[in-house]
Amino acid sequence: MSGDRGQAIVEFALVLPTLLVVALAMVLVAELGVARLALQHATAEAARAGALTNDDAQIRGTLAATVAPLASERVTSAIAPPQDEPPRNGDPRGSMLTVSASYTLPVPLGFVGLPRFVVTASASRRIEWMP
Amino acid sequence: MDAVNGERGQALVIAAVLVGIGALSIVGLRLVQERVLANALAQDTGEAAVEAAAAAVADAYARHLDSVRAHVFDVPRPTADVVALLTDPATREAARAAAAEAAARNGAAFDGAVEARCAGATIEIELHHAGRLHRAALQADACSPR
Numbered sequence: 661m662s663g664d665r666g667q668a669i670v671e672f673a674l675v676l677p678t679l680l681v682v683a684l685a686m687v688l689v690a691e692l693g694v695a696r697l698a699l700q701h702a703t704a705e706a707a708r709a710g711a712l713t714n715d716d717a718q719i720r721g722t723l724a725a726t727v728a729p730l731a732s733e734r735v736t737s738a739i740a741p742p743q744d745e746p747p748r749n750g751d752p753r754g755s756m757l758t759v760s761a762s763y764t765l766p767v768p769l770g771f772v773g774l775p776r777f778v779v780t781a782s783a784s785r786r787i788e789w790m791p
Numbered sequence: 792m793d794a795v796n797g798e799r800g801q802a803l804v805i806a807a808v809l810v811g812i813g814a815l816s817i818v819g820l821r822l823v824q825e826r827v828l829a830n831a832l833a834q835d836t837g838e839a840a841v842e843a844a845a846a847a848v849a850d851a852y853a854r855h856l857d858s859v860r861a862h863v864f865d866v867p868r869p870t871a872d873v874v875a876l877l878t879d880p881a882t883r884e885a886a887r888a889a890a891a892e893a894a895a896r897n898g899a900a901f902d903g904a905v906e907a908r909c910a911g912a913t914i915e916i917e918l919h920h921a922g923r924l925h926r927a928a929l930q931a932d933a934c935s936p937r
Contacts, residue, residue: 675806682813693824784896
């Protein structure tokens, strides 16, 4: 009888790390979903802004403004084709513009070697802007 | 003693159940997320496609008006026929091709038709993508009956 004392505590201590890992995984999966949706929405809005303005500053500004609830400083973006290259530096109306973005998800306990999660999204729009 | 021995491992059993529930929750969450994201992507793609189609129709409309203006002193004087322009196979194909290209650039395929028609003083453009109706409109004074 005395050998069973505290057994539940020992068992709980053994499985506690597993439970914590599962809980962490659930939080991460939820965060990933939010990040993917937010980034997809932001790239679509940014590409639309680019289609109307043909202006990289407007595109990046729109991306930063619409990427909430993500931290915009963690978002890196790319615009293709670049503003100073054809067809965007001439008459780009009718050509396509693609905005890509990636977001590095902050991982709790990342310092213990957990992998970093990078979420990416892209959207393309036909440029309507005319010089 | 037997009753006490029977309690051994209860915490492990509960923990295993919790881990199982957690794993199921994660799988369910992932599945729901994939569906929500796929819906959002389809919505964005449809919007991109109809915007591209509308821009192609707008270009055709502008060219048509330019052509009419260029012959304004002809006899008889030409008038803008937007209905004929919108039913012209070339206009419809240009709109469809623009929509298809926009969809393809967004990772989807569009092989449907683009409908364009006059509605008051606007041209309405609509298409179906992934089971959704997407519409766009552009101002076209030449549409309105005089």
